[in-house]
Amino acid sequence: MTILVTGGAGYIGSHTVLELLTSGYDVVVLDNLCNASAESLKRVELLTGKTVTFYKADIRDRAAVDGIFERHRIEAVIHFAGLKAVGESTAKPLDYYSVNVSGSVVLAQAMAAAGVTKLIFSSSATVYGEDAPVPYREDMPRGKTSNPYGTSKAMVEQILTDISFADERWSAVLLRYFNPFGAHLSGQIGEDPQGVPNNLMPFIAQVAVGRRESLSIFGDDYDTKDGTCERDYLHVVDLAKGHVLALKATEQSGTHIYNLGTGKATSVKQVVQAFERVTGVTIPYSIAPRRAGDLPAFWAEASKAFSELGWRAEMGIDDMMRDTWRWQQNNPNGYRG
Ligand code: NAD
Ligand code: UFG
Numbered sequence: 001m002t003i004l005v006t007g008g009a010g011y012i013g014s015h016t017v018l019e020l021l022t023s024g025y026d027v028v029v030l031d032n033l034c035n036a037s038a039e040s041l042k043r044v045e046l047l048t049g050k051t052v053t054f055y056k057a058d059i060r061d062r063a064a065v066d067g068i069f070e071r072h073r074i075e076a077v078i079h080f081a082g083l084k085a086v087g088e089s090t091a092k093p094l095d096y097y098s099v100n101v102s103g104s105v106v107l108a109q110a111m112a113a114a115g116v117t118k119l120i121f122s123s124s125a126t127v128y129g130e131d132a133p134v135p136y137r138e139d140m141p142r143g144k145t146s147n148p149y150g151t152s153k154a155m156v157e158q159i160l161t162d163i164s165f166a167d168e169r170w171s172a173v174l175l176r177y178f179n180p181f182g183a184h185l186s187g188q189i190g191e192d193p194q195g196v197p198n199n200l201m202p203f204i205a206q207v208a209v210g211r212r213e214s215l216s217i218f219g220d221d222y223d224t225k226d227g228t229c230e231r232d233y234l235h236v237v238d239l240a241k242g243h244v245l246a247l248k249a250t251e252q253s254g255t256h257i258y259n260l261g262t263g264k265a266t267s268v269k270q271v272v273q274a275f276e277r278v279t280g281v282t283i284p285y286s287i288a289p290r291r292a293g294d295l296p297a298f299w300a301e302a303s304k305a306f307s308e309l310g311w312r313a314e315m316g317i318d319d320m321m322r323d324t325w326r327w328q329q330n331n332p333n334g335y336r337g
Contacts, residue, residue: 003027004074004078004116005028005077005080008027009036009041010035012239013078013081014041014189016078016240016243016244017044019243020244028052028072029053030057031055031057032056032059037336038054047186055068059081059106059107060102060106062106077107081099081107083099086198089149089150097155100149100155101155104156118170118247118250120246121160121174121175123153125300127176128176128298129143134299136301142157142158171249174255176258178231179231179232179233179261180234180239184236184237187323190331191324196212204275208279208283208325211332211333214284214285217286218289219288226267226270231297232300234262238313242309246258246309249308256308258304258309258311271317274317274318275324278325279322
């Protein structure tokens with residue numbers, strides 16, 4: 001059975017491609033490599049002993065996407081391709097709506113033309129919005145998003161919901177990720193952000209390896225256990241496995257929503273302490289002002305994915321620290337060596 005993975009050379013995509021291959025699926029990847037390296041897929045091939053068919057193309061290029069459906073008998077699509085930097089999305093909203101929203105529409109049109117109607121979409125906890133009570137549950141309405149990135153995810157969720165309502169052959173699985181951390185246990189694939197990392201884990205890892213001097217913790221005066229923000233961090237390998245299990249949900253038509261998180265909240269200071277404990281490396285940090293748009297604390301109600309898909313996160317924060325550190329030490333400059 002062949003799965004098309006858009007954005008499959010990226011961080012979550014490459015880990016998912018690996019899990020698909022080891023579960024016996026054939027995989028075709030489309031990625032324009034704007035935030036990834038083809039090296040990730042070469043390493044996935046080495047780790048699995050299997051091959052990946054790769055197309056370097058933009059998700060908005062309808063002819064290129066059509067060509068893939070003509071050449072391969074695709075059973076289902078896992079759609080990761082998109083832009084994901086929250087701050088950048090505020091400065092360049094059109095880029096985000098073009099890639100994330102128009103790109104998803106082009107993909108869905110090409111799927112419909114090819115008669116492929118099973119889609120898993122990378123959504124985000126951010127769609128619950130600024131005012132949602134915690135923990136977030138899938139039956140809560142989407143809320144007010146605070147940036148074009150979050151709005152683009154909410155828009156695509158709605159578009160896919162409408163498509164599957166209009167045509168009963170369609171199945172759209174909306175996976176709302178919480179905060180993925182970590183890297184594959186081999187230390188061969190991991191997160192390789194371009195430029196200064198926006199996210200906490202790659203920033204800590206780059207401080208640890210000497211690429212950056214010190215971590216700024218954005219605010220320690222929140223109403224949380226130690227004053228720093230709390231998030232639901234999950235291991236990227238657990239997250240990748242969630243996609244393989246979610247293929248089961250595409251057997252039933254309609255829209256299916258799942259949180260992929262652990263159900264536990266960890267503060268920024270606890271993450272730093274865990275990294276230091278697991279690696280023995282001290283992370284110099286200072287307290288900086290709050291970052292605009294950050295919510296104090298959110299985490300998942302994670303039981304639906306377990307009861308319906310049989311998925312739950314198996315690894316904890318210490319595993320995420322150990323595996324991030326292994327990846328970062330093996331690849332201090334990411335895929336660039
Ligand atoms: P990533 O940037 O590593 O992966 C995205 C991939 O899409 C990259 O390989 C990039 O080159 C590709 N891409 C971007 N624009 C493209 C285009 N126009 N055409 C073809 N390919 C294109 O990011 P990731 O962390 O692996 O995230 C994957 C998906 O999960 C994204 O949709 C992201 O919004 C979503 N998500 C990520 C997080 C997170 O914290 N990492 C949280 C929630 C949701
Ligand atoms: N943080 C710091 N210093 C840094 C980076 C982050 O203190 O240098 C803090 C943030 O203030 C926040 C926490 O670490 O409290 C986590 O921040 P991230 O940027 O790693 O993650 P976010 O929760 O802000 O956002 C992530 C993704 C979004 C996604 C969201 C929910 O980047 O795409 O999770 O899934 F929408």
